[in-house]
Amino acid sequence: MSTTSLRNSQLEAFDRLLTIMDELREQCPWDRKQTLDSLRHLTIEETFELSDAILDNDLEEIKKELGDILLHIVFYSKIASEINAFEIGNVIHSLCDKLVSRHPHIYGDTEANDEEAVKQNWEKIKLKEKGNQSVLGGVPRSLPALIKAMRIQEKARGVGFDWEEKSQVWEKVEEEMQEFKAEFDATSDKKVDAEKATGEFGDLLFSLINYARFVDINPEDALEKTNRKFIQRFQYLESAAKKSGKKIGEMTLDEMDVFWNEAKNQ
Template identity: 75%
Template sequence: MSEKRKSQLTAFDQLLTIMDELREQCPWDKKQTMETLRYLTIEETFELSDAILDSDLEEVKKELGDLLLHIVFYARLGDEQRAFDIGAVIRQLNEKLIRRHPHIYAETEAKDEEAVKQNWEKIKLKEKGNQSVLGGVPKSLPALIKAMRIQEKARGVGFDWEADEQVWEKVQEELQEFKEAMDQRERDRDAVAAEFGDVLFSLINYARFLDINPEEALERTNRKFIHRFQFLEKAARNSGKSLADMSLAEMDVFWEEAKKRE
């Protein structure tokens, strides 16, 4: 065993000891349940996501530590309920990784990333006993991420377009149907919403074919807008003006200046 691996195992062992001590001695930690930790875990996950988008590796390290603490905490709670402990969690994970990578640990061949994904989905479907390939998609996923996962899982069993040109044609088709629904929006608002959803779904599909993560792309645009708008607010204050009293043309001057500073 390498010295690096020994150091890693020592650090993990110390974390388990600290978790035991906190659970037994800290008033806050003693009161926690899986239910009370759940929303905190979600928050920590989003904080990790922010750090990744900021390319802040030091912050990524910190947030990974926070998530690891939650995993160890859940395992400690599971141990108290005599349901599972951290060893069982890790062993089950190890077994799953070996089982789902037969191209590494068995004799199955996988020549590229796509073949690996397809094998993974087929094995996962068999393991969980789902009658639908889409049965494993969490219901509570945000809609944009859910659409992406739905499409990826369908692709895993061969249900997909063959070329990005076909997907772009579908985007144009959905845009035309949305336009037609808009022309009748006074009579059928539900149809407008439905067609708009189809447009978004087709755009997410097209992004996938271009190897663009739509969630990341949209978040970049969100951040860009926030940066520009906050510059606009600051510039307005510095000029002694209020956004509420400015015309759109006046605000656009500051907006264009913000774009030039990027």
């Protein structure tokens, strides 16, 4: 298929979606009832489902989940058009304008010869566009804490506020580890100051996320992979225990460790 034919096919597909959305909004009781607020939690759910599909590297499922998210974008725009706020064309043109303005090294005379320069230009332009008083003003308040830490660090780096060498970041990790240990020494019977220990633990996590960034590890992905690995091994333990006629809640830790070690070798 030629480039022109492919583009025409894509435009036809999008036109078909818009037509179906119009019909559903007019004829389907459920679709008629939806509002911007009622769709919000469903959109969040769809986003997490897309995330699962990406982690599973399931391309067919990724295609389906992208379709669901595209439906939501069209749905929000349809609802907004009914109150004369905006419509899907406005959404798309606004996005195109933003992409052009934030890529002056492509559409203007700014130079950016590497990825880091592109990111720094992007953050500076965003800061100017939104009128934020802080570089960190664009970080959503409701982001999960681990992802928020990543975005905070990335935005600070975007304006040049960052460590120079990964060895410096690792020194900070070790420093925070010692400070946490001082507040929560596992070998001591001294009562732990929960508030201080929580603060030091947060500092330790923040420094580890920082180091992960320096060695090109996405900490969210890394933790999720470990979560999935634990789930897989624990479910093997449950299944193996059941097959052997044992109830997992009545087994000793040593008995469970036998199956756990088997799971690690699967």
